[in-house]
Amino acid sequence: xxxxxxxxxxxxxxxxxxxxxxxxxxxxxxxxxxxxxxxxxxxxxxxxxxxxxxxxxxxxxxxxxxxxxxxxxxxxxxxxxxxxxxxxxxxxxxxxxxxxxxxxxxxxxxxxxxxxxxxxxxxxxxxxxxxxxxxxxxxxxxxxxxxxxxxxxxxxxxxxxxxxxxxxxxxxxxxxxxxxxxxxxxxxxxxxxxxxxxxxxxxxxxxxxxxxxxxxxxxxxxxxxxxxxxxxxxxxxxxx
Amino acid sequence: xxxxxxxxxxxxxxxxxxxxxxxxxxxxxxxxxxxxxxxxxxxxxxxxxxxxxxxxxxxxxxxxxxxxxxxxxxxxxxxxxxxxxxxxxxxxxxxxxxxxxxxxxxxxxxxxxxxxxxxxxxxxxxxxxxxxxxxxxxxxxxxxxxxxxxxxxxxxxxxxxxxxxxxxxxxxxxxxxxxxxxxxxxxxxxxxxxxxxxxxxxxxxxxxxxxxxxxxxxxxxxxxxxxxxxxxxxxxxxxxxxxxxxxxxxxxxxxxxxxxxxxxxxxxxxxxxxxxxxxxxxxxxxxxxxxxxxxxxxxxxxxxxxxxxxxxxxxxxxxxxxxxxxxxxxxxxxxxxxxxxxxxxxxxxxxxxxxxxxxxxxxxxxxxxxxxxxxxx
Numbered sequence: 001x002x003x004x005x006x007x008x009x010x011x012x013x014x015x016x017x018x019x020x021x022x023x024x025x026x027x028x029x030x031x032x033x034x035x036x037x038x039x040x041x042x043x044x045x046x047x048x049x050x051x052x053x054x055x056x057x058x059x060x061x062x063x064x065x066x067x068x069x070x071x072x073x074x075x076x077x078x079x080x081x082x083x084x085x086x087x088x089x090x091x092x093x094x095x096x097x098x099x100x101x102x103x104x105x106x107x108x109x110x111x112x113x114x115x116x117x118x119x120x121x122x123x124x125x126x127x128x129x130x131x132x133x134x135x136x137x138x139x140x141x142x143x144x145x146x147x148x149x150x151x152x153x154x155x156x157x158x159x160x161x162x163x164x165x166x167x168x169x170x171x172x173x174x175x176x177x178x179x180x181x182x183x184x185x186x187x188x189x190x191x192x193x194x195x196x197x198x199x200x201x202x203x204x205x206x207x208x209x210x211x212x213x214x215x216x217x218x219x220x221x222x223x224x225x226x227x228x229x230x231x232x233x234x235x236x237x238x239x240x
Numbered sequence: 241x242x243x244x245x246x247x248x249x250x251x252x253x254x255x256x257x258x259x260x261x262x263x264x265x266x267x268x269x270x271x272x273x274x275x276x277x278x279x280x281x282x283x284x285x286x287x288x289x290x291x292x293x294x295x296x297x298x299x300x301x302x303x304x305x306x307x308x309x310x311x312x313x314x315x316x317x318x319x320x321x322x323x324x325x326x327x328x329x330x331x332x333x334x335x336x337x338x339x340x341x342x343x344x345x346x347x348x349x350x351x352x353x354x355x356x357x358x359x360x361x362x363x364x365x366x367x368x369x370x371x372x373x374x375x376x377x378x379x380x381x382x383x384x385x386x387x388x389x390x391x392x393x394x395x396x397x398x399x400x401x402x403x404x405x406x407x408x409x410x411x412x413x414x415x416x417x418x419x420x421x422x423x424x425x426x427x428x429x430x431x432x433x434x435x436x437x438x439x440x441x442x443x444x445x446x447x448x449x450x451x452x453x454x455x456x457x458x459x460x461x462x463x464x465x466x467x468x469x470x471x472x473x474x475x476x477x478x479x480x481x482x483x484x485x486x487x488x489x490x491x492x493x494x495x496x497x498x499x500x501x502x503x504x505x506x507x508x509x510x511x512x513x514x515x516x517x518x519x520x521x522x523x524x525x526x527x528x529x530x531x532x533x534x535x536x537x538x539x540x541x542x543x544x545x546x547x548x549x550x551x552x553x554x555x556x557x558x559x560x561x562x563x564x565x566x567x568x569x570x571x572x573x574x575x576x577x578x579x580x581x582x583x584x585x586x587x588x589x590x591x592x593x594x595x596x597x598x599x600x601x602x603x604x605x606x607x608x609x610x611x612x613x614x615x616x617x
Contacts, residue, residue, distance in 0.1 A: 054615045054616075055612075057615065058612040058615060061530070063530065063611040063612040063614070064612045084534060084535075087529075087532055087533075087534050088532070088534070090530070090532055091531070091532020091533075092532075096530060096531065096614075098527075098614060098615065099615075102523065102527040102614060104248065104524045104527065104528075105251065105524070106247045106248045106250075106251030106252075106524075107244075107247060107248075111244075111247070115244075115528065115531055116531050116532060118241065118244060119528070119531055119532040119533050119534075119537065120532070124243060163531075175615050
C-alpha cells in the first residue's frame with residue numbers, strides 16, 4: 001500500500017457502473033456515477049429506495065467491485081489493491097455504522113467497540129480499555145459491560161458509533177443510522193456523530209431517508225435511478 | 241481472538257452444549273466399545289496365558305481354540321516328549337461340565353486339572369493357597385464363578401459344589417483370567433479332573449510343554465505336526481489362533497458397527513450443529529469481515545471454536561469411558577476390562593479429523609459470505 005496523500009477529496013468515484021443479473025434480468029443499478037466526499041464534511045447521500053445508494057457505498061467501502069469506473073479513497077485506487085490489501089485498507093481507514101447496528105450479540109458493549117482494534121492486532125485488555133474510553137466519551141460509561149440486548153436502540157447505535165470511531169478511521173460510512181430509531185434517539189445519535197466524527201482529516205458519508213436529520217449535512221447528494229441528480233452544499237447554522 | 245471465539249460459541253448455550261455432548265457421546269461410545277472389543281479378544285486367549293510355564297501347545301488337528309478342543313489319545317504327552325527340542329511335556333485336561341451349588345444355583349463350568357507333581361497351570365490365588373488342590377475332592381474357583389454361583393455370598397472355605405454326581409469343596413478363590421465364554425473356571429487336581437470327565441473317554445485335552453532353550457521352535461513344531469498329524473503351536477501362535485477363531489465368528493463386527501455408528505452419528509450431529517451455528521451467526525461473521533478481519537483471522541476463530549468443542553467433548557467422553565471401564569472392572573466378569581491408551585489416541589485422532597473437515601466446511605461458508613450483505617437489513 002502506498003502512502004496516503006492528504007487530499008481534500010477524500011472519496012472520489014468516477015463513472016461508476018454496476019449491474020446485477022444477466023440477460024433480460026440485468027439491472028443497471030449505477031449508471032456512470034460521479035461522486036465526491038470531502039474531508040471535514042458530512043456528506044448525505046439521499047434518494048428513494050432502489051436508487052443505488054447502498055450499492056454505491058458498498059463500492060466505496062471496497063465490499064463490491066464496480067463493473068467499470070474508478071474509486072479512489074484518499075488517493076488510493078481500490079481496484080489496484082490486492083484482496084488482502086483491500087481488507088487491511090478498510091480495517092485501517094474505514095469505520096461503519098449500520099441501520100441494524102450489527103453489534104455482536106454475545107459481546108458486551110466494550111467488547112463490541114473493541115472489535116476493530118482486536119482485528120488490528122491489539123491485545124484484548126488494551127482494546128477494551130480504549131473502547132471504554134470512547135464509550136465514556138459518547139455518554140455510555142455506565143453501559144460498557146452490558147450486552148446489546150440490554151441496551152435501548154439509541155444506546156446500541158451509539159455503541160455502533162463508538163465502534164466506528166475507536167480506531168480513528170479517516171472515512172466513516174453510515175447506512176441509515178437513524179432509520180430504526182425514534183426521532184429523539186435519532187437526533188441524539190446524529191448529534192453524537194456530528195460532534196465526534198467530524199474532523200478536518202476525516203470524511204463522513206451518511207446514507208439516509210430521514211429528512212429530519214438533513215440539517216446535520218454539509219452536503220446533500222441526491223440519487224435517482226442509478227444517477228446523481230443533484231449535489232447541494234448546505235450552509236446551515238445547525239452544523240457544529 | 242480466542243476469547244472472542246469462545247464468547248461467540250458459548251453465547252448460544254444450547255447449541256454449544258449439543259455440540260460438546262455429541263462429540264462426548266461419539267468419544268465415549270467409540271472408546272467404550274473398542275475397549276470391550278480389545279478386552280474380549282484378550283479373554284479369548286486368557287486361559288493359554290494363564291498356563292505360564294508352557295510355551296509349546298499340542299492339540300488335535302481340528303482344535304481351533306482353547307475353548308473348543310477335541311481330546312488327544314492319552315499317550316500323546318509321552319509321544320511329544322520324544323521329539324528333539326522338547327524339554328518336557330505333559331497332559332492338560334480341560335472338562336466342560338454342568339455344576340450345581342447347595343443353594344441350587346446352576347451353571348456350566350470349565351474345569352482345569354492341575355498335574356499333581358509338576359503343578360503346571362496352577363492358578364495364582366486371591367484367597368487361600370493352591371496347595372489345597374492336593375487335598376481330596378478340593379477345588380478353587382475364580383471370582384467370576386464366585387459371583388455367578390454364590391451371588392451375594394462371601395467366600396468361606398468348604399463351600400460345596402456338585403459336578404455330575406460328585407461334591408467338591410471349594411477351598412480358595414483363584415485369580416484366573418476371565419474366559420471368553422464367561423463360564424466359571426474351577427481348578428482341581430488332574431486326578432479329580434479325570435473323575436469329572438464324563439463326556440469323553442480320553443483325558444488329554446492338550447499336551448503342554450516347553451522347548452529346550454536352544455531349540456528351533458519352528459522346526460520342532462513342524463516335526464511334531466509331520467510325525468503325528470496333530471497341531472503343534474508355540475504359545476504365541478495358539479494365542480493368535482484362538483483370537484482369530486473368535487474374530488472369525490463375527491463377534492467383532494457388532495463392535496465395529498457400534499463404533500462406526502457412534503463416530504458417524506456423533507460427529508455428523510456435532511458437525512451439522514456447528515454448520516448451523518455458523519449459518520445462524522452469518523451476520524456476525526459478515527460484520528467481522530467488513531470490520532477488517534482477514535481470512536486468516538476468521539480461520540483462527542472458526543478453528544478455535546471447533547477446537548474448543550472437540551477438546552471439551554473428547555475430554556468428557558474420555559472421562560466417561562475411563563470411568564465406565566474402571567467401574568465395570570470391579571465386576572467379576574469384566575475384571576479384565578481395560579481401556580488401552582492406543583484406543584483413546586485413535587479415537588481422538590478420528591474425531592479430531594472429522595471435526596477438522598467440518599471446520600473446513602464451516603470456514604468455507606464464512607468465506608463465501610458476501611460482505612456487501614451487511615448493508616441489507
